[in-house]
Amino acid sequence: MRYHKLYSRWLITCLLLLPAVSYSDTSSDEVGSESFKPSFNKPRSDLHINGFLTVGVNHADPEVTSTNESYRSDLSFDTKAILGLQATYQLTSKFNVTGQIVSKADKDWGLDTDLDWAFFRYHLTDDLTFRAGRLRLPLYFFSESAEVGFSYPWVTPPSEVYVVPLFDYEGADFLYSMSTGDWIHQLQVFGGSVDTEILKASTTYGINLTSSSGPWTYRASFLEVNDAELNYPTFPQLESSFEIGDAIDYYAAAAIYDDGDWLLISELSVLDTGSSTVLFGKNSGYITIGKYIDHWLPYFSYGKSYTTNEAPSQVLFELPVEFPPFSIPVYSDILEFTTTSYSLGLRYNLNANTSVKFQWSHFTDFDGTGGRFFNLRFSNSTTDVDSVDTFALVIDMVF
Numbered sequence: 001m002r003y004h005k006l007y008s009r010w011l012i013t014c015l016l017l018l019p020a021v022s023y024s025d026t027s028s029d030e031v032g033s034e035s036f037k038p039s040f041n042k043p044r045s046d047l048h049i050n051g052f053l054t055v056g057v058n059h060a061d062p063e064v065t066s067t068n069e070s071y072r073s074d075l076s077f078d079t080k081a082i083l084g085l086q087a088t089y090q091l092t093s094k095f096n097v098t099g100q101i102v103s104k105a106d107k108d109w110g111l112d113t114d115l116d117w118a119f120f121r122y123h124l125t126d127d128l129t130f131r132a133g134r135l136r137l138p139l140y141f142f143s144e145s146a147e148v149g150f151s152y153p154w155v156t157p158p159s160e161v162y163v164v165p166l167f168d169y170e171g172a173d174f175l176y177s178m179s180t181g182d183w184i185h186q187l188q189v190f191g192g193s194v195d196t197e198i199l200k201a202s203t204t205y206g207i208n209l210t211s212s213s214g215p216w217t218y219r220a221s222f223l224e225v226n227d228a229e230l231n232y233p234t235f236p237q238l239e240s241s242f243e244i245g246d247a248i249d250y251y252a253a254a255a256i257y258d259d260g261d262w263l264l265i266s267e268l269s270v271l272d273t274g275s276s277t278v279l280f281g282k283n284s285g286y287i288t289i290g291k292y293i294d295h296w297l298p299y300f301s302y303g304k305s306y307t308t309n310e311a312p313s314q315v316l317f318e319l320p321v322e323f324p325p326f327s328i329p330v331y332s333d334i335l336e337f338t339t340t341s342y343s344l345g346l347r348y349n350l351n352a353n354t355s356v357k358f359q360w361s362h363f364t365d366f367d368g369t370g371g372r373f374f375n376l377r378f379s380n381s382t383t384d385v386d387s388v389d390t391f392a393l394v395i396d397m398v399f
Contacts, residue, residue, distance in 0.1 A: 056394030
C-alpha cells in the first residue's frame with residue numbers, strides 16, 4: 001500500500017493558521033494528503049478546533065541541554081510531551097479569528113502553558129490576506145509547525161538550524177499568493193515587536209518567498225531585529241539584560257524534493273550579529289534524505305553549525321554567588337561553538353493522523369567548545385566532552 005507524499009501534509013500543517021477542513025475519506029487505510037483530522041468541527045460550522053500531541057521518551061550520553069530541548073542521562077518521559085489546541089472562528093466569509101494554546105512538559109512534569117497565537121485574518125482579495133495580532137516569527141521552513149511533530153519526518157527539527165528559540169511577535173503580515181506557469185508562489189511581508197523572557201526587540205521586520213512546482217519547493221527569507229536586548233536563560237539570577245548593539249540580520253534558504261518515492265530536505269541559515277559581544281553570529285545547515293517504503297520512512301541527516309564572530313575574549317558578565325558572597329567572571333569565549341551531527345531515524349505512520357518515530361543522533365567535533373549544548377559550554381567539563389549521543393522515541397498525533 002503506497003504511503004502518500006508527505007510534503008502535501010507538511011505544507012498544510014505549516015499553515016496551521018488555515019481553518020480546519022474535513023478529512024476526505026475516513027474509511028481508507030492509506031494516509032491522505034491532509035495533516036489534520038478535525039474531531040470537533042461539524043460541516044459548515046463557524047467554529048473549527050484542531051489539536052496536536054507528542055509523547056515520548058529520550059536518553060542522552062552524557063546529559064545535555066540546548067535552547068529548545070533537553071536530554072537526560074536516564075530515560076526521560078517528560079521532556080518530549082507537548083499538547084496544543086487551536087480554535088478558529090469564522091465571523092464572515094472573509095474575516096476570522098484564531099487562537100492557539102500550547103502546553104509543554106519540562107523536567108519532573110512541570111507544565112509550561114503559553115498562548116502562542118492570537119490573531120485575526122482578513123481576506124482582502126482571493127490572493128491577498130492580512131493578519132494582525134500575536135504570530136510566529138517565520139524564521140524557518142517549519143516555523144509555524146515546529147511544535148507539531150506529525151508535520152515533519154524527524155523526532156525534532158534539526159537543531160543546527162532550529163537552535164534559535166521559536167519567538168512569537170506582536171505585529172502584522174500580508175500573505176500574497178500568485179502563480180507563474182507551473183509554479184505557485186506565496187510572498188509574506190511582516191513586521192512587529194518581540195517581548196519574551198529571552199529576547200526583547202522594539203522593531204522586527206522581514207520578508208520570505210515560498211515557491212512550489214511538482215516535487216520541488218523552495219523558500220528564501222530575510223529577517224532584521226533592531227533595538228534588541230538579550231537575557232541569558234541559563235543564568236536566571238542575573239537581573240539585567242544585555243543590549244545586543246548592532247541590528248541582527250537572519251538569512252535562510254530551504255529546498256524540498258518529494259516525489260512520493262524519495263524525500264530530500266535541506267535548510268541553510270546565516271545569523272549576522274555584526275560586532276556584538278553578547279551574541280555571536282552563526283552559520284548553520286543540514287540535509288536529510290529519506291526513502292518511502294509503504295508506511296515506513298527511514299532517513300539520514302547531516303548537519304553543521306558554528307559561530308562566526310572573532311571578538312577578543314572579555315568578561316561578558318559577573319555571576320553572583322551567595323555563599324560565600326562573591327562573583328565569578330564569565331568570559332565571552334562561552335559564546336563560541338562548533339558542532340557536527342549525524343542522525344539515523346525511522347518514521348512509521350499508524351494511520352492518517354498518528355505516527356511513531358525513532359531517532360539516534362551523534363553530535364561531535366566540538367573542538368573544546370561544548371558544541372551547542374549549554375550545560376557543556378557553561379561547565380568545567382567543556383574540553384573533556386567532544387561527542388554526545390541522543391536517542392528518542394515519540395508518538396505524534398493530530399486531531
